[in-house]
Amino acid sequence: MGLKAALSKPFAAIVAKKINKWKYNAVEVQENVRKSLVEAAKYTAFGRDHGFSSIRTYDDFKNRVPLKDYEGLRTYIERILEGEQDVLWPGKPLYLAKTSGTTSGVKYIPITADSMPEHITAARDALLNYIHETGNTSFVNGKMIFLQGSPEMKEKNGIKIGRLSGIVAHYVPTYLQKNRLPSYTTNCIDDWETKVDAIVEETIHEDMRLISGIPPWVQMYFERLSAKAGGKKIKDIFKNFSLFVYGGVNFEPYRAKLEEMIGKRVDAIETYPASEGFIAYQDAPHKKGLLLLCDAGIFYEFIPVEELAQERPRRLSLKDVQLDVNYALILNTNAGLWGYHIGDTIKFVSLNPYRIVVSGRIKHFISAFGEHVIGEEVEQALMSVAHAEQVEVTEFTVAPQVNPTAGELPYHEWFIEFAKPPVNMETFRMKVDQALQQKNVYYFDLITGKVLQPLVIRSMQKHTFVNYMRSLGKLGGQNKLPRLANDRSIADQLEQYICE
The missing domain is CATH 3.30.300 (GMP Synthetase; Chain A, domain 3)
Known part of the structure; x- marks a missing residue:
């Protein structure tokens, strides 16, 4: 066992203990998050427009903060793009994550000095929690690959603009930099097929142990690896490959094909990251659902899907949700999103702790x-x-x-x-x-x-x-x-x- 692997176990135990502090006390934690978000943002433009200073209870909050999609927040985000401070959250965002919207065209989602660490901590904790639950540290001393967008960014009025996965690439911890592939130069290639070919060249002879990415694009990577290696299975190319980390889409439709290409079953961690916030990750390898991250700068609300078309649908906090009900997920975040309809639907599969599955998209x-x-x-x-x-x-x-x-x-x-x-x-x-x-x-x-x-x-x-x-x-x-x-x-x- 290498030094990193040896140190990872006690570190993982500390993180697991921290998670357990809020995991079984999530309702109270969520109420504290709501209060802290409102307090922090009460002197912003949005906070003044919506009377944050008079909010005391959750009912006050629902009465003051309307439900909005991106279009509902667009005028505030345009003010941010023009360089205005204290619009949705104190100061200026560090980044604007550029995403493609179904109805809104290009969207710019703010990421602030308060929200950025939550993205990084959640990604780290997903891996450390896995180590604590399984005892498997074999991937720590090998190479890791994260199939992601370009880390290159543009800048407007002092705010950097880029893809979330490219932004996150700048925050890989120093102790993982030597393990991480692809290289920065390869990561900056815009054309995806050219990029995948370059990643194959860089990784085919390396000791890859952890592979992370959206399943369809990992599948493309595997196909090209196998072709380059004369039809070999991935397990014969990367003999120590033991952990697959994925998110973005349901893995099940891809599982059979990917496992056939790999040639063996490997452990997998499902995550639920979004530009709007890191929402959940799989905390228990053999239990259904993803742990909802209740202490990560996000106050969640839930609307029964069948009520979405109503003029005043019920908005529920965590304490009132039920199992196996389809809810539209609403976010209020320390990046300045308020009453924000992310577009996903979720179901709770456990209420102690609160675990969810993503059941679909409202528009899909x-x-x-x-x-x-x-x-x-x-x-x-x-x-x-x-x-x-x-x-x-x-x-x-x-x-x-x-x-x-x-x-x-x-x-x-x-x-x-x-x-x-x-x-x-x-x-x-x-x-x-x-x-x-x-x-x-x-x-x-x-x-x-x-x-x-x-x-x-x-x-x-x-x-x-x-x-x-x-x-x-x-x-x-x-x-x-x-x-x-x-x-x-x-x-x-x-x-x-x-x-x-």
Whole structure:
């Protein structure tokens, strides 16, 4: 055991003890976070506009702080971009994280001197908590790779602007710098495919032990590694590879393919980082869900999804949430986001401690016929059948077909790229449809009521989704393909890639 590995265990024990202090006292911790956020921001422009000085209780807070998406905060963020101080949070942000919005175009999410350490601490603690829970320190003395965006940034009015993963790259601890790959020069390559090829060249002969990234882009990296090594499995290229850290999308649709490419099962840590804040990570390797980070500068609120369209939906704090209810996640942060609708939906799978799963995106659903099918349901339906039938799925997306050819009932159209296709596509199709009916009673009613016909599967050409993302200029980095759409904007573009 190397020195770093030896020191990591006692450090991990200290961190685990600190986590346990708030983990089982989360409701009180959250109330303290709310009070401290309001106190810190009461003399900002937003705080003055919304009467923060008169807020005492959570009911006061809900009455003073309206729910907002990015568009609702845009005027304040534009003031920040112009160089104004004390707008959403005291002073100026250190950074503006640049992200792509579905409806708002480019978004600029503030990261402050108070919020930046929370991102770094959470990423560190996810690894240390894993060490404490498993005793595995084998990855500490080897090389680690973080597939991420470019660390290069622009600057406007004293604020640096860049991608979150590129910003975080500047905060890798000194004691990990020698272990970390790729090099800074390679990380700065903009073109994703050129970058992946350069990463392959830099890493193929190294002792890679920890690999981190969004699953579809890790898959591309593995494919090119294997091709470079003459078809070898990843376990034969990186003999000590033992830990995969991922976030951004559900891992399950990628698990079978990635494990087949690796050639063995490796431990994995799921994380839930966002530009708006580091929200959760997997704290217990064999328990479902991610630990909600309740002492990380974020006060969370939760709105039952079915109430979102109401003029005054219920806003719940942590003490009032229930298990297995779909909630829209609302953030109030020490970066100056207030009543901020992040766009994700979550469910609680444990209330002691509070653990969540991400069930989907508010804008990523299908309800063209009133069914309101969400991402969690389609992923679980597809993967349960794929696992039973030994089918491997590379990627997929689903859209409604409202206007089929004459005489046909409408249907959900599934565009699936298979790594290992089903032996009988018709049988597979009907089993997935049955699984989805079991997940969603409204879909069941529409099928049995002959409003919809069973779903239709389009088998896609190899590399369909890579080619599609490339055509949008969104290959790699933090870019993700929506699994569901309520229109055919994606589906119509994919028709050219359907297998004949």
